[in-house]
Structure formats: structure tokens, C-alpha cells
Amino acid sequence: MKALVKMRPGRGIDLRDVPTPSASADEVLLEVATAGVCGSDVARYVWTRNHDAGGAKSMENDLPRILGHEYAGTVVAVGAGVPAETIGQRVVVQNVLSCGRCEACQVGNVNLCLDRRTLGVHRDGGYAEYAVVPAANVSAIPDSLDFSLAAAITPFAVSSNAVELAKVAPGDRVVVIGVGPIGVAAALAARLRGAEVVLVLDRNVVRLQEAAALGFPGLNTEGGDVATRLLEELGPRSVDAVIEAAGVADAVAWVLPILKKGSPIVLLGNQREVASIDLMPVVMDQQRIIGSRSYSLAVWRRALETIERSGMDRTLGDEVGLEQAIERFDLAASGQGRAFTVVPAS
């Protein structure tokens, strides 16, 4: 079968012909319909080493590896122990492989498992015509749900995890920093919960335009002096929650003056570098700075339930085949190019 394989450390990804895998006990074989692309996939393409974004450090010994960690498809074969009725089911893949035994796993916090691995990072993933997935990691999807939207459940769940950690409630005024795919998903997840996303920030004009098309007013951080401009635009102590999805630590300093006291800033984006910010306002105003990593199983379930109403269908981008994807990765790595998803069959 054809697959996009990370062959070696360093920039790049190869289109290869590899043996079609088969499902072992408690596994299923999927015909992959769609596989999404996230910033971390681009980081793995580039082999970014900063703060292990994309898992480059932990992956080095696992190469070659078929990438792709947001995917959906049809079950075409099952291994021992999996009911035969599963064959033919349309499913989405929940990509977190957890040990099932640690304290976190016991309460469904698979994102916090001490031995957490990910399909498409530590095991072969979805940029391929076929993929083997543990049966426990596939969830059936309704016929009304397109595969392309199903593949977006993963980024939507990751972003929903952050929005839930912020305890965003109906009527809350929310600011989202960074409107790449994850930031946009966070804004949509906040809106779904009845919150008003009063402003989104980015330095990329195209991303701000796309966010504006979804109804999210933007502020371009490229002009500098962001803290002052935020105060002018929104007023002091006027925002209930901030979701930081760009990985820029300075953003915490930008938003503290506009944040109501006793309120959350959720750090969702992988931090680009080590930060130096004044934390005294966090103490004085009893603010909460909260990290968010992947999603718990409960959040995954709610993302699956809400994806069709989420608005994510308007964010999906072009569908490209495996071969064309390589060039699109290259463009994405230099900050250009529009969003895209991979359809192995095309």
C-alpha cells in the first residue's frame, strides 16, 4: 500500500510503497478515508526540536514511521477477539494509546497517562491507504457524519479540552490567541458552549481573515504593543477566559489586564521557547494559569457528540492525495499554504 513515511531524522516525508499491515488480536484494519493535518504533523515534517514539539525527540528511535494522527475510515478486517460485526463500520480513531493502569488512566485521563503514546507518532498512523488500530481506539460514527469532519474530531477534542478546563460557560467573553487550526477549533468550542469570542489574535493576515469569515473579530499582533491595544479594544477586566493557542508565553502578560479577577488562561499551544513573565498579577488577582494536553476520554466523547454542530465543517481545507500532500507539507512548514487534509485513495 502507499503511505507517507517519516524515514529518518531531519526535514521531509517520503511516499513509499509498504506492505499492507494486518490486524492482530484486539485490533482492526481500517481503510483510511481521511487524515487531517495539525501543526504537530508539520513540526514532525520539519523535525522541529524546540521543546519537543511534535514529539521529535521521543520519535527518533521509532523511525521509519507512517505519520498522521487524526484519521477516520472504514473497518475492513478484524483481529481475534473483535466481533465480526465491526467489519464495515465507519469509524473515527481516538489516537491516544494509554497504559490503562496508572492513576490517570483509571479515571479516563488518557492524556495524562504516564506512558502515553500516540498513533501516528509512536505507532504507524493514518497517512496511508490502510491502518491498523487497536479496537478500543475506534469509535463508530453516524452515517450523517462525513469522514472529513470525523477526522476533525481529534483537533476539536484537543481544543475542547482547553475550553472545558477554562470552565467556559454560556455568556462568557473569551479571547483566543492564535487562530491556526487548534485556535479556530477552540473558538468554535467556546461558541458552541454559548460563550462569545470577543477577539482573536494572530500575526498571520490570512488566518485572521479566515477567522473573521467565521465571525471572530481579529487583532493583528504584528503591530506590537499588544497589551495596550487589547486594553483599548476590550477595556480592563472585561474578559472571562483566555485560550492561548499560539504557544507564545508573552501572551500571558498581554491579557492579564483585560482578564477579570479569578479567571483562567489556558495554555493550549506548545510553547515555542522558555518564557520570562511577571507572575505577580497572577497572585494579586487570583488568576489561574492552566496547561492543557490532548483530551480526556470524557472530553473525547463530548467532542464526538458535538462535532456535527461545532462549525468545524467550515474549517476543513482542501483534500489532497498522498503524493500532493508532500508539497503541501513543505508550504505549511514555511508558514504558507492553506489548510489541507489527506485522502489516501485519491
Add this chain to the structure above:
Amino acid sequence: MTTAAPVLESRLAPGLIAVREFGPLLAHARQPLDGDVVVDVDAVAICGSDLLGYLGRHPRIRPPTILGHELAGTVRWRGPDVERVEPGDLVAVDPTFGCGTCRFCTQGRWNICEDYVVLGETDDLPGGMAGTVVVPADHVHRLPAGVDAMAGAVVQPIAVAYHAVVHRGRVEAGETVVVIGGGPIGLGALMAVVHAGARTIVVDTLEYRLELARSLGADLTINADDDDVVAAVASATDGYGADVVFEAVGGGQDHLFAQGLACTSRGGRLVIIGLKSPRAEFDLGSLKWGEKTVLGSQAHPDSFPDVIERIGSGAFPADRLISHRVPWDEIAGAFQLLEERADGVVKVVLTRQGGAA
């Protein structure tokens, strides 16, 4: 600029003088203080508990009384200490009061103050039908442009539902919610649940109310006269039951608690908004073994501003709940309409500016 406080004289108002009987009652108005607002009432909506009071079946609302705890009107005067409204402003009035000093009031939970009182329940605190009310300024809330007095009069019942959904039930997007009772409270809860991004099932016996629920965004409706409610909810939730159930029927039927609990999934929660029956028989085992949670929800200490904002934005289409607009002096007919559940009645609003259905 403030004028001197108006001297308010007692005057006759349409009062509930006996069970099922309206007649003139003297409404006493307290004299306004510097922190008060005087509101000339333009619209009063009638609540299911008013109906029970009319029928002689409510624990607190009893004749003789001047009803009207869902009210909106025009500010006639505001005291010198008041900044939030001006004469001429159209406002919704929060009719609920606590003592202000107890441990509950000082936590913002005056709805559970032991000395909690509501305008329009007993005759020492006349309600909106008195025509003019005097309240502390923090109990009036300006209505945004585009929201009229009649919509303002339904802020209060929607706030009851909103408090239950957002602060007590804490509905999460992606959960499945059942609202039992498709009257104004249930429909208000539906609006809040839809806004929170959850999936909703509404239960009622009146087909026209179920149709209204569907048009307001209910994903599924169940007619309790035609179907086994618990079985239908199980069937719609892969056998699990709902994450959150709101009991919003409010009548005295004692099977409602057991039904609500049975519709609640393991690990889920049942919020009692409406139930009036003082006793219930239910399966305590299912509560314990399934770790279900039962929450009481009482009024709305925190919800008026949010509800008003959503009515103004269109997120909560309050007008859709108003089935009848009735002239002020036709109050007796309005109660008959409610008692008979006639003519597609949902919420009846009495208005002093003419009326139309």
C-alpha cells in the same frame, strides 16, 4: 437631576380576593428611599404558581393577595443614590428578596435565605398587578432596545430556568439533557440548554407545546400520554439515560420525581425546578448504586442580566413563549384560560397597553 420622591398612596388594584375570585384590593405602596426605584408596571406575566394560588393550592400564594411576580415597566423615579437607571427606562423587575445579611445572602444566594420573600405572593408585598412597585435599585434591570415590556415580563421565568440549567445543572456541550415539562419554565430551560451546546429531549403531554419545543431546537420530543417516558429516554440514549434531567412540570403529581430519577443516567444529575409534591416514592437504590445526584433549584439570584442580554441578542426568543397578550382588567379570563389549558396557551401576559393574542 432627581426630583423629590413621589408620595405613593394606597390604591385599588385587581386582587385575588378569594379562591378563583378577583376583585378590587387595596395595594399599599411603601415610600421610596434614596436607593429605590419606582416602577410603573406595564406588563405582568402569569406563572403556574399564580394559578395554583388562584386555585387555593399553593403553600405561600394565598388570597387575599395582589399577584404579579413576573413584571416589567417604566421607571417613574429613581433615588439620588441610584445610577443604574433613569426615569423613562424600560426595566424588568426582580421580585425576589433575601434579608441581605445572613450567610446565604452574603454569598450571593439570597434565593435560599430563610427569610426569602417574593413580590406578589402575600398581601404585605403586593406584586405587579398593584400597578406601581417600589424596589431597591439593584432589583431593576434595564431592557435593551428592541425588547418590549411583555418580553421583559418573561425574563423572570426564563431566569428561573436559566439558573437551573447553568448554575445548578451546569450543562456541558455534548451532554444529553431531558427537560420534563414543556411549559414556560421547561421551554426556558430548553433555550438555555440549546445555547449551552447540549442535546435536548423535551417531554410533555400537550402536542402543541412539543411542537413549540421542536421549533425552539429540541432534538427530540416525547409525549408522556402516548409513550413510556423512561423507556423512550433510554431508547434515545443507548440505554444509558440522560446526563442531566430537569423536572419542570411543577404540579403535584408524585410520580414525577421517580420518573425523573429513572431517566437520569448513572453518574448523572436530576435538577428539581418545579416539583410541588412534598413527598415522593422513588428507587433510592438507583440513586445510590448509580451515584446519581439530585439538586434543588430555586429562583435566580444571579441570572437576570444574562437572560436579558440573551433576549436582546435573540439567542433566547422570549416572544415565542408568549401565547396570549391580555388587557390588564381581563385577569379573570386569563386565569381561566390557564386553568383550562385552552387555546394553545403557554405564557399569558397582562398588559396595560391594550392586548392581543
